[in-house]
Amino acid sequence: MSLIFKEELMRLISFIIISSFFFISLVSESYAGSSKWGEPAIESHFLKGARFLSITTGISYDDRYGNISLIQLNVNDYIFDNLALHYGASFGYADAKLTQNGYLGGPEVGVRWHFINIKSFSIYAEGSIAAAFQQYPLEESRPKFNFNLQPGLGVTYRFSENIMLRSGLRWHHLSNARIQGRGRNWGYDGIMCYAGLMKPF
Structure with missing residues (x-):
């Protein structure tokens, strides 16, 4: 992908996500007081003060740089x-097209909002940012x-008393935030599919 195309794609994805948040926030209000059939609302499993440990695995792909x-x-x-405020670390492996394959990882922090809770299910929006230290850059001179x-x-799906299953899609963006200037701000952009487990503690 060209730099211009990637920037336009990023703007489009950002617009879609923001628009989706606005739409689903309106939809979620209908679940706040009662269910679809007029029954009492289902109490959330994610109440203030709850704490979960989560492990997630996912893969993303960029047609220029690899996965x-x-x-x-x-x-x-x-x-x-x-x-929720979530914080921890991510570790991974880059199967690179332009350079050597290598490991990456670093600390991360983010937020998650469960805007719909229905019985054992919830639907959420989330976002995170992480520092990524790479063994090898995905492109020479980067x-x-x-x-x-x-x-x-x-x-999320409540599988048992102490286990939550979760899955979803993310936009996976990797760049240097223009710390070397706009002209050298390369970007990895891929759709990530992921799945994981959450356990209260």
Whole structure:
């Protein structure tokens, strides 16, 4: 992809995500007081004060640079009902097209909002940012340190008393945030599919 095309794609994806957040926030209001059939609302599993440990694995693909596989380990603190601050670390492997394959990883932080809760299911929006230290750059002359941005949508399912399953899609963006100037701000952009587990503790 060209730099101009990627920037336009990023703007389009950002617009879609923001528009989706606005739409689903309106839809979610209908679930706040009662269910579809007029029954009492289902109490959220994600109340203020709840804490979960989560492990997630995912893979994304960029047609220019290759694919990146990640494992993310996070603590999820619910600072309000249905709204969590999550923090931890991600570790991964880049199957690069232009340079050597190598490892990457770093600390990350993000937020998650469960805007719909229906019985054992929830639907959420989330976003995270991480520092990515790479063994090898994905393109020659590019830095080994980049920023990792991952906004997206997902679902959870209460599998058992202490286990939540989760899965979803994210936009996976990796770039140096123009720290070397606009002309040298390369970008990895891929759609990430992921799945994971959450356990209260």
